[in-house]
Amino acid sequence: MLPLRLLTPRRTLFSFAKKSLWQLPSNSGPPIPQQELVDEEACSDYGSASFYPAKPGEVLAKKFQLLVKIGWGSQSTVWLARDVSSNNADDACHEKEIENHITGQQSEHRGRVILRTCLDDFEVTGPKGKHMCLVYEPMREPLWILQRRFVNRKLPLPIAKAYIYFLLVGLDHLHSECKVVHTDLKLGNILMSFENESTLTNFIKRQQPMQCKVDNESGRTIYRCHIDFGALAGREIKNMIPQIADFGLATRLDRPSTLNGMVGEQLGTYPIQPDYYRAPEVILGCGWDFKADIWNFGVLLWNILGNKELFQQVRDTNGQYDAKSHLAEMIALLGPPPGELLAKSKAMSEHNWPQPVMNETGALCNNALEFFGGPFFNAEGKFCYNELIPSRSLEDTIPFLEEKDREAFLTFIRDMLIWLPEKRKTARELIDHPFLKLRG
Structure with a gap:
């Protein structure tokens, strides 16, 4: 599996999973009150941003099926996805360019494995423009968690x-x-x-x-993150x-x-x-x-x-x-x-x-x-x-x-x-x- 990062017309992240036995949730969970701010809605510039309206089960670029939302930020949402094909995509944004530069170094430096760079990228088109999607190996959690x-x-x-x-x-x-x-x-x-x-x-x-x-203004469905990977195996x-x-x-x-x-x-x-x-x-x-x-x-x-x-x-x-x-x-x-x-x-x-x-x-x-x-x-x-x-x-x-x-x-x-x-x-x-x- 890989994390997919769904960026605003700026970017989007995905974490990728290869195994087909992982299934989607059968339906949506309990509804969230409309007045409650959820995840990226709490960002000060949420109203001016154009987040891609990602939904579980959606297949992007004929390759990645979205499973679970696992993160968010002021410019992106992050979803766990599974790979359902083997297509490649073109490079397209500053972040991708920097990461291409990092991975392109001909070096045996041991620090290379400490830098997390994307494995793939592609574009999807939403109601308000194109969104850059970057694909990564999944990680357990950020250090603060x-x-x-x-x-x-x-x-x-x-x-x-x-x-x-x-x-x-x-x-x-x-x-x-x-x-x-x-x-x-x-x-x-x-x-x-x-x-x-x-x-x-x-x-x-x-x-x-x-x-x-559902956001009344944009009509976009906003999902709450699932970021608990369970107890740590000490x-x-x-x-x-x-x-x-x-x-x-x-x-x-x-x-x-x-x-x-x-x-x-x-x-x-x-x-x-x-x-x-x-x-x-x-x-x-x-x-x-x-x-x-x-x-x-x-x-x-x-x-x-x-x-x-x-x-x-x-x-x-x-x-x-x-x-x-x-x-x-x-x-x-x-x-x-x-x-x-x-x-x-x-x-x-x-x-x-x-x-x-x-x-x-x-x-x-x-x-x-x-x-x-x-x-x-x-x-x-x-x-x-x-x-x-x-x-x-x-x-x-x-x-x-x-x-x-x-x-x-x-x-x-x-x-x-x-x-x-x-x-x-x-x-x-x-x-x-x-x-x-x-x-x-």
Whole structure:
């Protein structure tokens, strides 16, 4: 079986299953009240998006029969499907192009298996246009769901260290061999493999009809996700490995690109990354490269190890991203930024992007300082919002670690959370850090 991702006129995902014995639910589950928001309906831009009206039993591209909806996002729904033929399809979107580039690398790098790329793709036509469909090997669940299976939603430290090691190996391949920046590292984009083949088979056999409702405006039937693959076989957790997924926002730095804006051939300029994980060079408009992923990954370790966010004040009372508060918290944890980073920010702000970009407030912006609400520092390099700097230190943020592990972790994290991107360690260098070594 494979996951199929049904994208809006942007994209769609499928997880694929080959075995014909897996059957569809016989009918729809209990109806969902019309006023209840279901899955993708909760996205802020749902009304402006055009999701494909997928239904269980539907066969797409004369090849994939939809079985069960297993995921959703702001741009796509994800369905488990079975392969009923053997047709091939043409490449067609940025995500597919990036994944083709990754799979096309002639490399024996061990990190290749940590990057989840699609096996096939095709287009379907819905009421509001074409939808790109990408086909993948099925995975058990994202890392945030796996965490819920443990006490206090925390992975045991030896398991977490193993996963961090695997992910760094994957990032090393992505950066050093593929010359790609992921730009969107988060728990939802880290997927766990099945611990054994029977788990997926049993999931399909016990499926009940999916609950659904009909959207009055579009007439589209919306199904509730079935994402519970059952209890984890604890003795076989050693067989599970994480994979980095979703390259829809990734950027190649091996050649000029118009997708995210480039300076020369090795530096991106347009805003990237989820709010909590955004690197300082992105906010300050200094240009970014692979080291933005390293910052992102460093911040993500608080989620992996402690099931918590490192940064606590990245959004204002209206829920909008607040760059000045985010920078203030960075200053609290890391000290003030070096003058050379601020000088680069000032120099880059004098050059507009090739195309303006609209920010969250609806303003059309020509550079990063406009986009994020700068400037943040005065002519002397002093922060303009000292009242926002909290009384926190990096040492205060890791109560989830035992005392004996804290010093090693802090040295590990300080190789990633550094103002100057060029001083951050690479993924390959981080793999050898003592923190990741398991005690005998």
